[in-house]
Amino acid sequence: MLSNSSFLITLSKFLDLIFSIYFWLIWIRCLISWFYPNPNAPAVRYLMAVTDPPLEFTRKHFPLRLGGLDFSPLFLLIAIQLLRTSIKYSLLYLSGGGPAIGLFGVVALAILQLLKGLVWIIIAVMIARVIMSLINPSPYNPLVMAVYAISQPLLAPFRRTIPNGPGGLDLKAIIAIVVLYLIMNVLLTNLEHTIIVWLSGQVSIFPQVPAPSPGPSGSGSRLL
Numbered sequence: 317m318l319s320n321s322s323f324l325i326t327l328s329k330f331l332d333l334i335f336s337i338y339f340w341l342i343w344i345r346c347l348i349s350w351f352y353p354n355p356n357a358p359a360v361r362y363l364m365a366v367t368d369p370p371l372e373f374t375r376k377h378f379p380l381r382l383g384g385l386d387f388s389p390l391f392l393l394i395a396i397q398l399l400r401t402s403i404k405y406s407l408l409y410l411s412g413g414g415p416a417i418g419l420f421g422v423v424a425l426a427i428l429q430l431l432k433g434l435v436w437i438i439i440a441v442m443i444a445r446v447i448m449s450l451i452n453p454s455p456y457n458p459l460v461m462a463v464y465a466i467s468q469p470l471l472a473p474f475r476r477t478i479p480n481g482p483g484g485l486d487l488k489a490i491i492a493i494v495v496l497y498l499i500m501n502v503l504l505t506n507l508e509h510t511i512i513v514w515l516s517g518q519v520s521i522f523p524q525v526p527a528p529s530p531g532p533s534g535s536g537s538r539l540l
Contacts, residue, residue: 321411328407335400339393342367346389350458387465394430401426409515421511428508435500441466442489442496449486467492 345367353360374392381387405422444463453460467489474488481487 321413324407324411328404328411331407332400332404335396335403338366339396339400342371342389342393342396345371394434397433398426398430401429418515421515425508425511425515428504428511432500432504432508435496435504438466438470439493439496439500442493445489446486446493449480449484449489452484 341363345363348360348363355361355364370392371389375386375388378388378391380390402423405425406419409418409422441463444459445467448460448463455461455464471488471492474491478488478491
């Protein structure tokens with residue numbers, strides 16, 4: 317039993333590393349596409365060879381264009397991250413000999429952590445939008461286009477009801493930041509803590525954790 321448990325723990329760490337590396341390769345591939353790299357460079361050719369097949373599949377079956385920019389790779393990144401956390405925690409849970417019903421909690425934990433990551437990304441985009449509303453950068457800058465393409469649909473319901481503040485300050489984005497932060501720390505973090513406490517009662521591999529406390533990282537119960 318001990319050797320089997322050790323094997324599952326080692327396997328979870330190995331697969332977590334593989335998924336993490338591939339996740340960042342996809343990110344790098346998306347970022348360098350904005351700078352039109354030389355496709356004949358050895359590093360670029362290798363990167364395209366290992367990342368383009370799933371990216372092309374995602375663009376074909378899950379197209380998503382906002383503001384003229386292709387955001388379909390986000391679906392692939394989300395799928396990789398969800399698989400990574402689900403497999404990692406499932407193997408850790410099984411290594412502790414927990415009942416099969418607990419795997420539902422493991423998957424729920426992975427989904428919650430993915431949602432928290434997405435919320436943090438949206439908060440970062442909203443902060444960037446607030447800064448841009450004060451400095452008025454070129455609207456043709458790729459980064460500016462990406463920020464507005466992501467944030468514009470989310471802020472559309474408040475476009476007519478909330479005017480801009482002094483100096484063009486985007487009050488809509490500030491309100492969105494506050495709401496997202498509350499969702500993160502009041503709802504998602506407490507749900508995550510509840511699931512971890514339940515899993516801790518099933519197997520010892522999930523450590524007992526204190527109740528979540530408010531903070532910028534919302535990390536009172538993070539396992540990562």
